[in-house]
Amino acid sequence: MRRVAIIALVCALGVGALGQVTISFWHAMGGVLGTTLTELIQKFHDENPGITVDLIHQGSYSALQQKLIAAVAAGEPPTLAQQYENWTTLWLDALVDLDLFLPEETLGSFLPQFDQLFEGRMVTVPFNKSILVLYYRPDLVPNPPTTWAEFETYVTAIGKDAAKGVYGTAFRPPNPEIFLTLLTQAGGSILSEDWSEVTINNATGLEAAEFAARLAKFALVDSAYTSDAIQKGIAIGMFIDTSAGYTYNMNAAKTAGVPLAVAPLPCHVNCASMIQGTNLAVYAPKQTRAQIEAAAKVIAFLLREDNTAYWAQKTGYLPVTKTAIYGEAWQTYIAGKPEQKAMTEQLIAGGFGQLLHPRYMDMRSLLITYWELLLKGEDTPKAIMDALAAEIDAIK
Amino acid sequence: MKLPTLRQGRRFWWDTLEAYVYLLPTLAVLGLFTFYPFVNAFIYSVYDIRTRTVAGSVVHATTDSTTWATTLARGRIPEELADALLKRGVARDDLWVRLRQADRWVIKDEASAQEYIIVREGEEIRVHLATTGWAMESVGWDNFARVFRDPDFAKALLNTTIYVAVSVPTTLLLALLLATLLNQAVRGKALFRLASFLPYITPIVAITMVWAWIYDRNYGLLNYFLGTVAGWFGAEFNLINWLNDPRWTKPALIIMSVWRFMGYQALILLAGMQGIDREYYEAARVDGAGPLAVWRKITVPMVTPQMFFLLIISLIGSFKIFEEVLILLQGPGPQKSALTVVYYVFTKAFDSGHYGLASAASVILFAVIFALSLFQLTVVQKRVHYER
Numbered sequence: 001m002r003r004v005a006i007i008a009l010v011c012a013l014g015v016g017a018l019g020q021v022t023i024s025f026w027h028a029m030g031g032v033l034g035t036t037l038t039e040l041i042q043k044f045h046d047e048n049p050g051i052t053v054d055l056i057h058q059g060s061y062s063a064l065q066q067k068l069i070a071a072v073a074a075g076e077p078p079t080l081a082q083q084y085e086n087w088t089t090l091w092l093d094a095l096v097d098l099d100l101f102l103p104e105e106t107l108g109s110f111l112p113q114f115d116q117l118f119e120g121r122m123v124t125v126p127f128n129k130s131i132l133v134l135y136y137r138p139d140l141v142p143n144p145p146t147t148w149a150e151f152e153t154y155v156t157a158i159g160k161d162a163a164k165g166v167y168g169t170a171f172r173p174p175n176p177e178i179f180l181t182l183l184t185q186a187g188g189s190i191l192s193e194d195w196s197e198v199t200i201n202n203a204t205g206l207e208a209a210e211f212a213a214r215l216a217k218f219a220l221v222d223s224a225y226t227s228d229a230i231q232k233g234i235a236i237g238m239f240i241d242t243s244a245g246y247t248y249n250m251n252a253a254k255t256a257g258v259p260l261a262v263a264p265l266p267c268h269v270n271c272a273s274m275i276q277g278t279n280l281a282v283y284a285p286k287q288t289r290a291q292i293e294a295a296a297k298v299i300a301f302l303l304r305e306d307n308t309a310y311w312a313q314k315t316g317y318l319p320v321t322k323t324a325i326y327g328e329a330w331q332t333y334i335a336g337k338p339e340q341k342a343m344t345e346q347l348i349a350g351g352f353g354q355l356l357h358p359r360y361m362d363m364r365s366l367l368i369t370y371w372e373l374l375l376k377g378e379d380t381p382k383a384i385m386d387a388l389a390a391e392i393d394a395i396k
Numbered sequence: 397m398k399l400p401t402l403r404q405g406r407r408f409w410w411d412t413l414e415a416y417v418y419l420l421p422t423l424a425v426l427g428l429f430t431f432y433p434f435v436n437a438f439i440y441s442v443y444d445i446r447t448r449t450v451a452g453s454v455v456h457a458t459t460d461s462t463t464w465a466t467t468l469a470r471g472r473i474p475e476e477l478a479d480a481l482l483k484r485g486v487a488r489d490d491l492w493v494r495l496r497q498a499d500r501w502v503i504k505d506e507a508s509a510q511e512y513i514i515v516r517e518g519e520e521i522r523v524h525l526a527t528t529g530w531a532m533e534s535v536g537w538d539n540f541a542r543v544f545r546d547p548d549f550a551k552a553l554l555n556t557t558i559y560v561a562v563s564v565p566t567t568l569l570l571a572l573l574l575a576t577l578l579n580q581a582v583r584g585k586a587l588f589r590l591a592s593f594l595p596y597i598t599p600i601v602a603i604t605m606v607w608a609w610i611y612d613r614n615y616g617l618l619n620y621f622l623g624t625v626a627g628w629f630g631a632e633f634n635l636i637n638w639l640n641d642p643r644w645t646k647p648a649l650i651i652m653s654v655w656r657f658m659g660y661q662a663l664i665l666l667a668g669m670q671g672i673d674r675e676y677y678e679a680a681r682v683d684g685a686g687p688l689a690v691w692r693k694i695t696v697p698m699v700t701p702q703m704f705f706l707l708i709i710s711l712i713g714s715f716k717i718f719e720e721v722l723i724l725l726q727g728p729g730p731q732k733s734a735l736t737v738v739y740y741v742f743t744k745a746f747d748s749g750h751y752g753l754a755s756a757a758s759v760i761l762f763a764v765i766f767a768l769s770l771f772q773l774t775v776v777q778k779r780v781h782y783e784r
Contacts, residue, residue, distance in 0.1 A: 066746040072447050073751070075529045090749040091447040093502075093528055096494045100471040120497050173730065223640055223730060232614065284494050285528055289506050292494070361748050369548075372731055394545075 021294045022052040023079035023287075028064040028278075029128070030057065032247075036314040044301045051294045053080075061278075077283035080295040084278050085116070085354040086361040088124055095123040096282040101296035106303050109321040113275060113351035124279035125299055126320040128311075130244035131347045132181050132273045134263045135226075140237045144263035148185075148211060151238075151266040158237035160218040168218035170226045170239040173372035176364060177274045178240050181265065182208040184272035190355055190363060191396060198396065201382075201389035204269075209374055209381035216375045227252035230260070240265060242276050243343040246316045262339035264346040271350040277317060309333070318347050359395050366391050437762075440532075440755035441539055448531040449495070449502050451513050451524035456480040461521045468493060468501045468514065477523060481505070481512070502526060539756035549757060551732055552740040553764075555646060559736065560714040563650045568706055570654060571661035572699075576691065578662060579669045589666075592659030600656075604723040607652045611638035611724075639725055642733035649720055649734060661706050668702035669695060700780045708772055715765050718742065737761045 029037045034057055041053050056078070058064040065087055071077045072091045088095070099107055099122045106125075114126040136144050140158055145151040155168030171178060183189065188204030191197065199205065220229055226239050230252040241249060246262065253260035265273050280302070282295040301307060308324035311317065313333055319325040325344060334341040354360060370388040373379060379387075416423075458464065458476060467474040471493045478488040486505050495502035499516040513526035543549050578588055595603065610617045619635050626633035638648045672695065680690045718738040721728065728735035728743075737757065745754035 062747075069746050069749055073530055093449040093495070094447050097471075097496055100493060100496070121495065174727070223727075284502075284504070286509075289492055289504075365548075365743075365748070369732065376731070378731075391547075 019050055020052060021050060021288075021290045022054060023291050023294050023298070024054045024056055025295075025298065026056050026058050026064060026068065026078040026081040028058055028061045028082060030059075033128070033315050036311060040302060040307055040311065041298075043307075044298060047301070048294075048297060051297065053294075053298055072283070072285075075285050077285055079287050079291050080280060080282055080298060082127060082278040083124070083281055085118075085124070085356055086364060088118060088279070088281060089356065089358045089360065092118055092121070092123060094283055094285055095121075096284050096287075096292055097121050098123060098125060098282060098296065098299070101282070101293060103300055106300045109303065109305075109323045111320060111322055111325065111347070111351075113347065113353065114320055116353055116356060118356055124281045125303065127278055127280045127302065128244075128315065128317045129275055129277040129320050129347075130242045130317055131275050131343060131351055132177060132240050132265060133243050133343050133346050134238055134265050135241055135249055136238035136261055136263060137235070138259050138261050140235070144238070144261070145266040146264075147266050148268045152211070152214060154237060155215050155218050158218065165232075165234040167220040167234065168237045169215055170220040170222070170229065170236045171212075171216060171375050172223060172226065173221065173375055174223055174368055176367035176371040177242075177276060179208065179212060179367065179371050179374070181240070181272060181274045182212055182268075184274070184352055185265075185268040185270055185350075186211075187269040190392065191357065195357060195396065198389045198393045200392060201385035205385055205389075206382060209385050213374055213377065213381045216377065219375070221372075221375045230258070231255050243318060243346075244277065244316055246339065246343075262342050264342050264349065267350075271346075272352050273346050273350045275347070275351045275353050305329070318343060357396070362395050363392055366395075437755045437758050440752055441759045442534060442536060442756075443532040443752045444535045444539075445530055445532050445751040446749075447529065449511065449513050449526050449528045450531045451515065451526055454522050454524050455484065455512065456523040458521050459519050461516050461519050464514070464521050465498075465516065468496055468503075471496070473503065477503075477514070480523070486510075502528075535752065539752045540760070542753060543757045543760060548732065548735060549737075549740055549760075552735045552737045555732075555734060556715060556717065556736045558646055559649060559653075559717060560711060562646075563653045564707065564710050564714055566650070567654045567657050567661060567710060568703060571658050571665055571706070572696070572703070574658060574662035575665035575669055575699075576695065578666050579695075589663065592662055594659065595656045596660035600719045601723055603656060604652070604720055607648075608639070608724055611648055613637045613640070640730055642729065642731040645725060645729040645734040648724065649717065652720060652724070653714070653717070657710060661710070664706055665699050665702050668699035672698045697781045704772070704777060704780045707776070708769060711768060711772070712765055715761065715768075 025041070027034075027037060038055060041055050044053060045051070058067050061084075064082065065084075068077065068081055068083060068087065069090065072094050077091075077094060102125070110126065114129070116122075116124070118124070134144060141154050145154055158166065158168040160167050180190075183200065183205055186204040186208040188199065188202065188208060190200045192199050220226070220234065220236060222229060225245070225248065226236065226241060227245065227248040230236065230249065233256050235258070243262075250260060265271065280299050282292055282299075284292070287295075302311070303321055303324075305321065305323040305327045306329065308319045308321050309327055309329040312319045312324070312330065319327075319330050324330055325348070330344075334344055355363070357363065366388060370384050370391075374381060374384050378384070456477065460474075460476065464474045464477070473488065473491045473493070478491065481491065482488060487507060490506040490508075491503055492506065493501060493503050494511075501514040502511055503514065504511050511526040511528060513524050515522055515524065574592060578585060578592070582588075609615075613619060613635050616638070618638065619633075622636070623633045636644055638644045676694050676698070677690060680694055685693065716738050717736050721734050721736055721739045722742075725734050728739055738761070741754045741757045741761070744750045744757060
């Protein structure tokens with residue numbers, strides 16, 4: 001009798017295992033972000049006992065990128081991974097068209113800011129997204145600026161005294177997204193709409209470059225995160241930074257014993273602000289249809305209203321779906337959080353994403369080089385923008 | 397040359413075979429991790445390599461492009477296609493669409509994992525066997541031309557050359573002085589030797605993390621030390637931003653490199669010094685030579701074989717500087733002031749996915765190192781004194 005029971009149990013487990021689908025999910029979410037993601041995946045496991053998600057933390061974004069590049073080249077990618085737009089363009093053919101696998105309610109839920117097609121295909125969905133906002137010291141800037149002119153007036157008034165550690169603003173050379181935001185706010189773009197011409201050095205591009213160069217004279221220009229400078233006691237009147245840096249910036253201000261608040265960016269021709277953060281993509285090589293369907297289920301689960309709102313509340317990222325951002329949970333949450341409300345308004349008002357050009361990776365590398373030259377006043381804004389345009393033209 | 401006799405010849409072949417068997421594990425490791433990548437770098441350098449779905453042989457063709465396009469756009473398999481593939485033993489239920497564009501679709505057979513790419517050209521649609529993975533397209537010397545046109549590569553080559561030109565002779569000179577000191581009859585010599593060798597055997601990651609702290613602008617030991625020294629002389633000292641000022645990133649790398657390799661090189665030179673026949677020194681003393689003359693005329697010339705070996709090894713090693721840049725500066729440094737050739741290769745391959753371009757850059761680096769090594773072997777070696 002006992003033997004029969006054991007055989008029955010083994011058979012039952014075997015049948016269960018046969019129906020089990022296992023997928024790998026590579027991500028770069030550390031600290032509280034990783035904990036929250038693990039928590040959500042655990043909830044997914046509870047709701048979907050037939051699917052096992054191997055959540056694999058790859059360390060930093062650059063480590064994730066390098067591992068993905070190597071894995072795709074070796075033909076052994078994960079089932080599901082976080083990735084930036086400019087990585088996606090490197091291996092489009094290896095990805096699955098997600099609109100073939102995601103349910104209608106998920107497909108129709110994204111904010112228009114995240115409508116992005118790669119060569120006409122929907123191969124990624126937004127996941128952990130942040131936006132550039134203005135961090136300011138209320139004791140130095142009583143009313144946050146709403147226009148470029150006001151921004152410049154404040155920055156000039158605060159001035160720059162390196163010996164005392166006082167700066168009107170701060171810029172990070174490795175972060176050209178700030179320049180792209182200024183460029184877009186001035187009505188400019190890197191390339192023309194059909195990508196046939198480089199437009200970054202036209203009148204609007206030059207206006208943005210000259211504005212940034214004027215501000216840079218009163219700015220702390222450092223590759224390190226601005227929160228590091230704040231923590232060391234350096235006074236910065238205001239600076240543009242991602243909403244994902246909220247916790248770090250606030251903690252730094254707390255350590256330094258100074259006030260810090262968040263406002264939407266000052267606007268110019270428009271109120272554009274660049275969206276940052278990664279998307280989710282599903283890989284085809286070495287995956288079965290069941291694994292791809294399981295990955296699509298994970299995506300749909302993560303983008304469900306309750307989970308998206310929870311993820312945003314816990315991590316500081318912004319909700320990426322209409323259902324979540326206008327939903328009761330998020331609206332109730334931001335009603336008592338003016339900073340998060342400012343970030344949400346910024347996303348709705350002017351969020352724009354990366355240029356989905358196949359050579360954007362190389363263009364961004366050039367942008368970093370010339371953005372640094374501009375900030376350090378190595379040449380005139382016109383000469384810098386013309387040189388940048390020539391280099392982009394050579395690779396576009 | 398005297399050829400072995402038949403009997404001796406058999407013995408000769410057995411000995412050779414035995415030697416190769418002993419060498420086999422080493423050859424296997426070298427082959428896999430050194431020679432195979434080395435040869436591949438040359439091959440890849442003339443290709444554009446991307447991850448693509450590549451079409452193979454045609455398995456079906458049709459002119460009913462409108463029906464096919466509409467059906468595939470819905471993520472479904474056209475009847476005609478299902479029938480055609482059924483004849484090849486593919487079950488209809490195993491087929492699914494994974495990629496769809498206006499004129500290109502990819503479907504997969506779940507049972508065999510075989511992919512098919514469907515391409516529309518005008519009214520005609522062709523179904524090909526397909527594979528997704530690395531696709532290599534020959535581009536001739538294009539990758540080399542692009543590397544030479546890239547201002548970043550020129551910058552990387554210049555930065556690396558400056559680093560090599562300063563760090564290699566400085567390390568060697570200081571190592572020679574250190575070896576001379578260690579060669580004296582002093583107490584605690586073993587401890588000094590150990591201390592000077594420690595940086596070489598400590599993992600580079602650990603060393604670099606420590607140096608990142610030493611170089612910190614506000615709290616670093618180096619600025620503290622320099623400030624203190626400047627204070628003794630009543631001079632003003634402006635804190636140096638070692639890792640964020642483009643003027644100081646290369647000196648930062650050079651100082652760390654000199655510190656790391658000086659001890660190792662000193663021990664090699666010390667071994668050479670201790671092998672010098674005492675008779676030379678005694679003869680010099682009899683002739684009335686002073687300590688400096690003895691060092692210049694006997695010690696230094698007699699260790700030139702070791703110096704030559706160190707020169708070649710350190711020159712090759714220095715041209716390949718990478719980990720220090722990656723960990724100490726976490727990037728190419730401000731204004732790419734510390735962008736080195738190997739870091740350039742790394743970013744082209746693993747940040748931008750341009751494997752062909754990266755391979756071309758690595759082949760150029762190989763050519764530079766090879767040419768310099770040849771120069772040393774032919775020209776510099778003539779100045780090396782080998783004891784007969």
